[in-house]
Amino acid sequence: MKTFFCNCVYLIAFLFVGLISACAQVNTDTIKNIVDSTQLLIEYKISESRAYDFTAGIKTITIPQSLLRNNGSISSLSDALQTIGGIYMRSYGNGMNNAITLRGFGPERTSTLWNGIQLNNAGLGQLDMNLMPGGFFNSVKLIQGSSSTQYGNGAQGGSLLLEYLPDFKNKFNIGLSQEFGSFFSCNTGVQMNYGNKWVQVRTAFIRNSSNNNYAYKDKTAIGFPTKETVNSDFFSYQGMQDLFFRLKKGWQFSFHGWYNYTDRKISPAMGAANNHSEQFDQNLRTMVQLKKSFEKHDLQLQIAYINDQLIYDADAFKDSSSIHSSQIQVQYIYRPNALLSIMAGGNFSINYSEYKFYVDAVTELRGNVFVLANINITNFITARKTFRREFSWSVKFSTGIRQQFSSHYISYPSTHAGFDVIRKIARNQNFYTSIAFNTAYRMPTLNDLYWVPGGNSNLIPEYSWNSELSLKYDWKNIDEAKTMKITVEALGYFGRTSNWIQWTPTSFGYWAPQNITNVQSAGFESSIGLNLKKKKWIFNFKTTYNFTHTTDVNNEFKQLTYIPEHSVKGSIELLWNKIYLNIFPSFISKRYTLSDNTLSIPPFLLLNMQAGYNLQLKPCNIGLYVRLNNVTNVDYQMILNRPMPGINFQAGINFYLNK
């Protein structure tokens, strides 16, 4: 408590002095003195590009490569996200629609960006995480908190940043992955990277299919007999192409293309009739990017075109929608010195759709402009070094404002102010404090505005404010024989969203969206991590506990539906020589299925495991693995009466050639 109080005092002092120092020119000697401490900040938040640098105070997670690419290019992003504390994946069944939930905010309030361009479907406002191939990216970051100022519309729960970053040192490498598993699942992936220090080409392709006919207990019949899912098979292929050109004088040009075709049969809810529903998702995403790096400036221009097609075909109903979205984004970063960086830019998009439920063709213009600033102060009180204990300080302050507008609205601006304070207590101990306050917004989607019947052109944007405070401590013991690191983290957040848009039935026989309520989100997140390395043994352990209390203010503060209040997740990784074992236990508490909180789905404890062997035969690497899901064969559901599979397995081989 005393430490926390001291941190707060120093924090205020640093803010005051930091602002003054940022306004003044800083002499070169001071900058040289602070290099060591700056390294700490870089470690804490790996800053690669763009707005990610301007998120001080907000919890950010870099999804580890071991999770992201554990099965080569066929690795599933939703599987990786599911192991992260605080994320709840709402799945309609194996291979079915899988929606991310962050801090009690659903997929329409979580922004997903690909190389900085927002992917959320303009009609629905959300994305299906089952259609996001984790193995296509080598950088996935999660901003676990309100971040509209950095990432624009709808980032009230957080943002997910997907990127493939080139390595200009690479000459040629190829990866082949093949996996087979339960329910006749067959997943194949190929990924190639080739080029030189001027040009890099990356080509990736995956194909997934499964009969997906898993057993479940039929609770519509007495005695709950075991049955098999029907109409649930799927087939998907996706390809991604990236071209990077490094030009003279700091210019870089890149092209990115991503195509997805997925054909999924939609299994009915337990007890519901099989109406032979089938859903076809086709997504074409293309982008060109031009970057110029000066000594103190960076300029980036992006032009993107996205086409999202969704075809639904069932016995009694057929539907087809297509939304075209064109975006242009400009970002400019100015770094006059090591202390200060400023980013400004804008994003403009046109969404166009001809859809029978919109009646007329719809064109919507959207745009936003923003300014973000960072101040980094390190080793400010150098006199402290005279004390016997070795310690130093690093402070990062971020602030910013973003103004969104569209054909219909000008929203309230979103703002951000946050600190990351790192105190190096000793050579092997750091204490981190982060504080943030920000506001966020979400514009109504095309469906909210134009759907017939019900579309409501009188909707106004949602508006949120959020505050969070986190404390983190790490300790590491390093000697030649043994390395040990312990990390403890605790975080609390509180915020409110007003004008929450919700579809509700009208007295006229159809549903319509309204700015009907206000939502309060409060929660607590904690984690303990332990990393051990001794000779050929590596042991990594992490456990997280999350308390999520996201409630409807206008409904007696009842918990929102399908948001678990408690979740505990664990990750145990054991490596010995070339053999590894990963264990992922998770506990999800009950989730209410009704807004009056009278009915709920039972809690469940799930256990997934993966074991593998990596063989190195230079220049080749061969990896063999087997994964067991739901090891204890728990009968559980994510969505009411949508059964999830019992114990099942996948086994695969990865082959890499590096030159």
Next chain:
Amino acid sequence: MKNKFYLLIIAIIFSISITSCDNTTNEPSAYTNGVFVTNEGAFGSSNSELSFINSDGSVNNNIYGANNSSAILGDVFQSMTIANGNAYLVVNNSNKVVVVDIDNLQIKASITGLIQPRYIATYGGKGYVSEWHSFGNNGYLKIIDLSTNTIVDSVEVGKQADQIMVVDDNILVANSGDTTLHLVNTITLAKTNIGDVDFPRYVSKTSDGNIWILYTGKPSWEAGGPTDGGLLVLNSTATVIVKNINIGSTSVANPSQLATDGNNLYYEYQGDLHKLDKSATVAPASPFVIAPATYFYGLGYYAAGDVLYIGDAGNFSTSGTVKKLNATTGALLDTYNVGIAPNGFVLN
């Protein structure tokens, strides 16, 4: 030993106090002298259920599951009909009719092979089930042999066949997706179209024998909509149109629901409850009860106590409520918490 005895006594007292404090129980009981409530549930969630409001005001919820080893009834519980000592539970999006014993609600059979069934009527040892079938195409009237609970015949009727009524040797079928009203002869299975009104859906019979059909009119999102809804009145044999009373429509509202006490008709329009004397020739200008429910979703009249029951679906993501109203004054008499989306009432 003494301590264990005291613990047992405390446990018994505690159990009794819990059950006596809560008038909503899941214990099986004899379901007589009260009203069954069909709770439709949310589409695609298979969370429909059956409730029973006892004459003393107590409510038994989830009684299908309670009497059938916690089994789920299915998806979209549309309607219930009592006949021959059985209750026939029509579960629309499960494509089935579940046959249960009316005394203990235990399942006896399940009639399958149906497609989007809506209502069932019984006559001459047979069951007649209206089927929506598929949107945009004609519905069907399926004929069931009630001794074997199997489909024995089928008659194609109009689009979205909905409420039905036995009229002499015929079944009257209101086709809620077009302009037809079919009269299907139960012996020859010949059908006759006897109406030309937009989207007929609800049927009821007054004490003079006349048959009342509430047609909703086309909603605004249908081609050519909105068109006015109203009440079409047929004679007791459904062969002559007695009168047609226009109710109206707006760009967002069409009339719905229908119940009668024999002399008056009750229906919903623009969220309000309206009352109409059977001799009237024009619809009442003002409502009988203004906005009795958040979402007016079911309506039933019962002579015992001269009361109306209104199903309030709320926002469909919360437990529904049933409002009990005095049918003469419109005064609210009681409110009961039931399942999700209560859409109908059956007196037992």
